Amino acid sequence: RGSSRTRKEEGRSNDRRCARSATMNLDANGAANPNFSKNRQQRASKKDGAALFTDDEKKKLAKEGGVPYTDDYEVSKLGWIQTPIYYQDCFELEQLGDPCGHRNSLYYDAVHCGYDGYGTASMMSTNALIRRAALDSVGGMQYGSFNEGALTGQRMISEGWDSAYFRKDWDGDVRDPEARFPLVVGLVPESVAATMKYRKRVAQGASEIMLQLPLTHGLMDDAWFKQYKEERKIHPPDKARPWPVVIMRFVIYFNEFFYPLSSLQWCFYAIIVAYMCYTGTLAFYLNPDMVCYAYMPYILMCGLINRAATRPVASMDSVAGAETCFSFAWANFAGFLSALFDRVTCKKQSTKKRWGTQGAVKSRTSILQLPNVLMFFTLIIGVFWGLWVFFTRSYNTPWDVLPGICLACYIIMSLLPVVRMTIQEYFGWSLETLQDRGHMSSAVILAILAAWASLWKFVYVADQGSIMF
Numbered sequence: 483r484g485s486s487r488t489r490k491e492e493g494r495s496n497d498r499r500c501a502r503s504a505t506m507n508l509d510a511n512g513a514a515n516p517n518f519s520k521n522r523q524q525r526a527s528k529k530d531g532a533a534l535f536t537d538d539e540k541k542k543l544a545k546e547g548g549v550p551y552t553d554d555y556e557v558s559k560l561g562w563i564q565t566p567i568y569y570q571d572c573f574e575l576e577q578l579g580d581p582c583g584h585r586n587s588l589y590y591d592a593v594h595c596g597y598d599g600y601g602t603a604s605m606m607s608t609n610a611l612i613r614r615a616a617l618d619s620v621g622g623m624q625y626g627s628f629n630e631g632a633l634t635g636q637r638m639i640s641e642g643w644d645s646a647y648f649r650k651d652w653d654g655d656v657r658d659p660e661a662r663f664p665l666v667v668g669l670v671p672e673s674v675a676a677t678m679k680y681r682k683r684v685a686q687g688a689s690e691i692m693l694q695l696p697l698t699h700g701l702m703d704d705a706w707f708k709q710y711k712e713e714r715k716i717h718p719p720d721k722a723r724p725w726p727v728v729i730m731r732f733v734i735y736f737n738e739f740f741y742p743l744s745s746l747q748w749c750f751y752a753i754i755v756a757y758m759c760y761t762g763t764l765a766f767y768l769n770p771d772m773v774c775y776a777y778m779p780y781i782l783m784c785g786l787i788n789r790a791a792t793r794p795v796a797s798m799d800s801v802a803g804a805e806t807c808f809s810f811a812w813a814n815f816a817g818f819l820s821a822l823f824d825r826v827t828c829k830k831q832s833t834k835k836r837w838g839t840q841g842a843v844k845s846r847t848s849i850l851q852l853p854n855v856l857m858f859f860t861l862i863i864g865v866f867w868g869l870w871v872f873f874t875r876s877y878n879t880p881w882d883v884l885p886g887i888c889l890a891c892y893i894i895m896s897l898l899p900v901v902r903m904t905i906q907e908y909f910g911w912s913l914e915t916l917q918d919r920g921h922m923s924s925a926v927i928l929a930i931l932a933a934w935a936s937l938w939k940f941v942y943v944a945d946q947g948s949i950m951f
Contacts, residue, residue: 559601559719561616561643562635565609565650566590568664573913574903575670581899582677583806584670593737594647600730601644604738607631609666616643619718621707629687632738636691639731642721674903675848678813682850685742685817692739693825742818748811752857752893758886759864762871768881808893809900812853851904858901861890869934877941 654661
C-alpha cells in the first residue's frame, strides 16, 4: 500500500481500483456501483475484448469512485490479487516469539509491498483471487512443481498480466476497529520437522522454476489446449512495460527463485566460523583501515536503510526473520540439490511419488533438523576451544581469536530457538521447558564477560609485566 501511493502510471492505478472492486465482491457488470449507468453495464458485459470505455469515461469513472472489474484489457491488465498469509495466535507465536519465522513479516509487510509497486506480486498458491481470462491464457494451474502457484503466476506475468497485493488489514479507516482485519487465517505447522519439510518443498519448487525444468510436460493435453484457445478467443494484454518495470521484474524473479542456491552462503558462513574457532586464526586478512573507514560505515548504513525501509515490520519479527537465514539454510539447499538432481539425471519422479518420499508430516523428527543440531553444538564446543586457545597462546593478539568467537556466539543465538524446539519435540518435552523466564541468561553472560576480562588482564600482566590497556 505504501509503495502504491507513489505510483504514477494510470494503468496501475486502474489495476488498483479493479483490485478493490474484485475484493468487494462487485459483479462483472459493476452493479454494486450506483454511479455505473445501465448503458455502461451492458457494454461491460461484452466478452469481445474490445475497448469498453473511452478516455473521458475512464476519467469520469475514476472520479466517481473507481473503475469496476471488467474484461477490457485496456482498462485493467490485472491477472490476480494476492493477500498475505496469516496464522492464528498460538503458544509458539505469542510466547516463544515465532522461532520458526512463520509470520515472515519482512516478506509480507515490506518486500511484497515493493513487488506490488511494479505489478509483480508473487502468487503464493493460497489466499489469491485469480482472473479467469489470465488463468485460461496459460492453460490453467501449472502443476508438476511443488510451487505450482508461483509457476502459474510467473507464466501469467510472461503472458503480459499484472498482479496486485491487497492488505485488508491495512485498508480502511484506522479509527474503525472493524474496518481492518485479516482476510484468511491458517494454522502453523505442528512441529519443527513439518516446518523443515515444508521449507524444503518450497525451495525445491523454486529451484525447479529457476532451472527451467519441463515441469508441465505430460500433464497437459496440448491438442485440447490448442482447441480450447480456438474456441475461447483469449487476448492477453500487451507485454510491453516501461524499462524500470522490466528491470525490477528481473530482480524480483531472481529474489523469488534463486534464494535456495544463495542459502549455501549461510552454510559456508557457519563452517568458516567453526574453522576460525578451532584453529584460532582468521580465515581472511583483517585490514584495520578498511574495517574502520569502509566496512563499519557500510554496516551502519545498511542497518539504518533497512530499518527505514521496513518500518511496518516489528523489531522482534525482523530479528526472527534474520535468524531463519541460518535455521533453514540446510533445508533450502537440500531442496536445491533435489531439483538439480532431477535436472542432471533427467529422471524426474512423479509428483505423487515425490510427495510421498517426504515422510509423515506429523513425525517428530526429520533428517533436515540434524545439520542445525550438529552445527549448534559444534560451535558451542568451538567457543570454549577458542577461549582456551586465546588464554594459552593468543592473549596478546586478540584480533586473531575474538572475531571467530563473536561470530560463533551470533550464529549460536540464531540457531538456539529452532534447536531448542527440536530437542523438546524429540524428547517429548513441553514447549515451556528450557525457557529463560527470569532473564538469567543475560546475567550469566555479563558475569562471563567480567570473568573473561579479569582473567585476560591477569594472564597478560603475568606474562608481560604490564597491563595492555
